[in-house]
Amino acid sequence: MQPSQFIKQTFHCPVCLNEELMTAWTLVHAQADPDLKDRLLRKTLQLHPCSNCGREFQIESGLVYLDSEQKFLIAYEPDLENPAAWQPYDLDHAQPDWTIRLVTDQNQLIEKIHIFDSGLDDRLVELLKLSLLRQENQPVKARRFFYYQPQEPDESALLHFMVAAEDDQWYNLDLERSIYQNTEQLIAAAGLVLPDQWLVDQSTAVGLLRELSQTPLADLS
Ligand SMILES: [Zn+2]
Numbered sequence: 655m656q657p658s659q660f661i662k663q664t665f666h667c668p669v670c671l672n673e674e675l676m677t678a679w680t681l682v683h684a685q686a687d688p689d690l691k692d693r694l695l696r697k698t699l700q701l702h703p704c705s706n707c708g709r710e711f712q713i714e715s716g717l718v719y720l721d722s723e724q725k726f727l728i729a730y731e732p733d734l735e736n737p738a739a740w741q742p743y744d745l746d747h748a749q750p751d752w753t754i755r756l757v758t759d760q761n762q763l764i765e766k767i768h769i770f771d772s773g774l775d776d777r778l779v780e781l782l783k784l785s786l787l788r789q790e791n792q793p794v795k796a797r798r799f800f801y802y803q804p805q806e807p808d809e810s811a812l813l814h815f816m817v818a819a820e821d822d823q824w825y826n827l828d829l830e831r832s833i834y835q836n837t838e839q840l841i842a843a844a845g846l847v848l849p850d851q852w853l854v855d856q857s858t859a860v861g862l863l864r865e866l867s868q869t870p871l872a873d874l875s
Contacts, residue, residue: 656720658687665702665713672706678715685722694719695764712760719767726753726770729852730763737853756852761800768803774834777848777858782837783815784859786827795820799827844869 659681684691693699719728783799798818817825
């Protein structure tokens with residue numbers, strides 16, 4: 655089994671500018687190291703205390719997340735200049751039938767792991783989130799939605815979202831799972847094929863919505 659990997663690299667503390675050699679994880683294999691996966695989901699994997707001032711800070715370092723059971727790979731590239739031109743550089747780890755994704759921020763990485771672990775399709779989740787974003791007269795003005803799966807086994811069959819709102823607060827939103835199934839059926843009924851691409855984000859949903867609007871079944875509500 656492919657082990658997780660790390661490098662030792664010099665980082666600067668953003669508070670006191672102290673220079674320090676730190677461990678940066680570059681490959682996290684969910685099956686080989688479930689504890690690393692857990693730390694990644696809790697945002698503590700790349701969190702380090704500064705030995706000079708004691709403040710903890712996140713090191714901004716890219717990594718590859720592998721799930722060989724569910725057959726997906728997510729490349730996290732925080733400093734990518736041109737995501738549209740990205741090509742999977744590290745396909746040693748992945749087989750041709752794997753799902754490959756590219757993300758440029760940590761919240762996206764965590765969200766995708768939650769989405770795939772829940773057996774959902776991230777393209778449909780993006781479409782669902784975009785339709786939520788476009789709903790008017792909501793009590794909370796949402797800026798972004800992030801899907802998540804609760805730690806405890808969830809019997810409610812609800813879909814859970816963290817909502818980053820325009821008032822800079824975070825809210826929770828729970829939706830019936832049927833709204834996901836409706837989105838899936840809508841795509842099928844319109845005869846649309848979900849795009850096969852690394853970068854799946856809001857722009858994917860905008861493209862799908864545009865295609866849907868050209869079919870007679872354009873009602874997402
Ligand atoms: Zn420091």
